[in-house]
Amino acid sequence: MxxxxxxxxxxxxxxxxxxxxxxxxxxxxxxxxxxxxxxxxxxxxxPHSQFQRRGDDLHCTVTLPMTAAALGTKVPLETLDGLEEVDIRPGTQSGQSIPLHGRGVTHLRGADAATSSSTPAA
Structure with missing residues (x-):
């Protein structure tokens, strides 16, 4: 039955x-x-509205004015752990990845989080 x-x-x-x-x-x-x-x-x-998963890494795209990328700035970024300030160094190029270590997806059989990246687009 x-x-x-x-x-x-x-x-x-x-x-x-x-x-x-x-x-x-x-x-x-x-x-x-x-x-x-x-x-x-x-x-x-x-699918997530902001992040794309690649293995244990999370990626997102951040759009900046060219002047902010050229001169450097701090950008607020909503992560899975809350709001975080990302330091954009002077001279950052379009498409460049900035790793945020320890902010990715936890490895299935491990305790450490992987790396996530934000990709600013100038």
Missing amino acids: RSRRTLTVKIPAGVDNGTRIQLAGEGEVGPGGGPAGDLYVEIHEL
Whole structure:
């Protein structure tokens, strides 16, 4: 007999698109009333409005006036951890990446966050 039920699944930090999570014993009942099999949950990420994910790195584009890039400035950037000031050094070129170390996605089987980058476009 088939039935529906709701399960709460803990999704670990750092999962990527296509990651499968195994829930032992939560699948269908085996043949002849045998033990239940495993249930696999596959992760499908939705795109974020500001960040693009590349592995454990997050990238975003920041648009600046040419004068700000040439002379240098500080730009407020909304990160996943809150607002942060990004230092744009004098002479920054269009398309140049500025890494913000430790602000990316947590590695799936690790405790450290990876690097995220903001890309100013002058």
